[in-house]
Every structure is written in structure tokens, then in C-alpha cells.
Amino acid sequence: MSKRKTPGDALPGPSGHVPFFATERGAAYLGESRELLRTLPDSSVNLILTSPPYALHFKKEYGNADQGEYVKWFLGFAPEFRRVLTDDGSLVVDIGGAWTPGKPTRSLYHFELLLALCREAAFHLAQEFFWYNPAKLPSPAEWVTVRKIRVKDAVNCLWWLSKTEYPKADNRRVLTDYSPDMHRLLKRGYRPKVRPSGHIITHKFSDNGGAIPPNILIFGNNDANGVYMSRCKETGLRPHPARFPIQLPTFFIRYLTDENDLVLDPFAGSNTTGEAAERAGRRWLAFEREQKYLVGSVFRFDPAGWEPIDLAQHAGTAVPAPEPSLFDSRG
């Protein structure tokens, strides 16, 4: 990996633009995403995975009109997202909710964005996911810790959208650890019986190598000791303030793409998505308009400093197994 290296021919990078840096599998471009998107070929990207700036970051975000402005802003990218995606491609948007300024009620902007992407930009909602971050601080303080009339908001919505109704996906690539109950069931076998609900479970359980994860993903922002943070510290570079944990893009990249597929993050920030794609053997493109974030992103591509990413230990582990009694072989 070196700065200003030209990515391999296999990477359909924006024509006429020189990458800020490139690796064997990917390239990061400094610039306005909409402009860079226009230069990509049709149907060339398998997965767009991104965390856009939230409505909160829009300075004039006071009430509905400005939240409506956010939806309009995002919709400006949607036709290009659709055009560059393959027919079996996916768009995954990580979007945090917001409070109505000065009031203990929630903004609807992220739901409005979802509706607009489906109704006006012709995307399908393949499935909604929720990222639970146990490390989130209680806020806003006024409603949560002072007046104590709301609870901690600790989930982000992840809208998994697709160009067609059947995007490429394989949940066998993101299996999680079985619960202790399921391990016991697999060991002892299950005797069919009538459940309290009246159902008779006759299904034979077999070991499929892990449990199918739920649509709640549990990842703390725990990269404090990672190579990106330590190199930022060494060089005095301020880390990107809104990074997502690498487990998050890793989950969707494994779930929704094959090896060598192309993953694009059009609001790349510190390029966590690019690092996840590189490690997973996928090609990647990152677009970011702030040079300082791409400078730090270079630190991510140092395999010598890579800790392994184990999704099985993170996804869904704090969620109780569904109907634990179903798997209870003692009865």
C-alpha cells in the first residue's frame, strides 16, 4: 500500500480522478461524493454501506422544515446510488435518531428518509436492523437524567435497502455463537412435546455451525486500542469523531457480498468500511470530502497491526435466545 498508488485495473474507480491513496483492493478519493459517483460505471457496485452525516449535523436543524431539507439532501444522491448498484446490490444506511430541539419528543426524519427512499427513489426495504451500542451515554440530559422522563436512547437504525426484491444475501456467513440452551439441546436431542401455546414442535435441530443472528446488532465503540487510534495518538492526529465500530461494516459485508465484490462508502469518514472490506477480501471505494479524515484513514491499512474481527462474539450476544423454554430439554 502506498499513497497515490493507482488501483488495479479490476477496480472501477472514478474516471479522471486520482485516488488520495490506494491499496491492492481499494482506493480512497478526496472529494464531493455526488460528483465522484457520477463518474462510476452503471451496475458496478455490489454494496453501498455508509453512515451519512445525521440531521443533527445540519446547522439549521430546528423543526420539520429542516428535517425535510435533510431528506431532500439525501434524495439527491439516491438516483446515483441506484444507478451504480448491481441488480442484486444493497444500500445499507446507518442513521441515528434525533430529538425535537427543546422538546422530549423524537424527530421523525429517519423514518421519513426511509419512506422517501422507498416511495420516491424506488428502493425496497429488505429489512430494518438496529445497532445497540451499550456504551452510549444517557442523553439528552434534560429528559433522561434531570427530569427522568425518558430513557437512554442507545440504538441506531440501519436501513437495509435493495434495488430489487432479492438482493444477494447469505445469513450462513454471519452466524453467531449458539446459546448455552441450544448447545445442550444439540447435545441431548429434543423430544417433541406440546408447547404451552398448543404448538407441537417436531422440528429436528441440527448443528449448523452457529445461530442465525437477529436484526439487533450489539457492538460497543471499542476500537480504543486498535491500530487506527494508536497511530492517531502517535502522530497527534485528531481521530474522526463519529466512527462506527468495525464489526458493523464487517457484518454487512460478509452477509451481503462475495469475495472480490465491490463495496462503496460515499461518506467514508475515517474509512472503517474500507478497512472491513479489505480484511474480508472485498474490493472497496471510499469517498470523503475532508482531507484530514482520509489522512488518518491510511493508518487502517497496516495488516501487521490488525486484531482479528470475530463477529460471533458480538452480534446479538446480549439478546436472550428466542423463547428459551423451547430449547429446554429438561421437561
Ligand SMILES: C[S@@+](CC[C@H](N)C(=O)[O-])C[C@H]1O[C@@H](n2cnc3c(N)ncnc32)[C@H](O)[C@@H]1O
Ligand atoms: C458520520 S461520518 C462517517 C464516519 C465513518 N463511518 C467512520 O467510521 O469513520 C460522515 C462523513 O461524511 C462526510 N461527508 C459529508 N457530506 C459529504 C459529501 N457530500 N461528499 C463526501 N463526503 C461527505 C463528512 O465529512 C463525514 O466525515
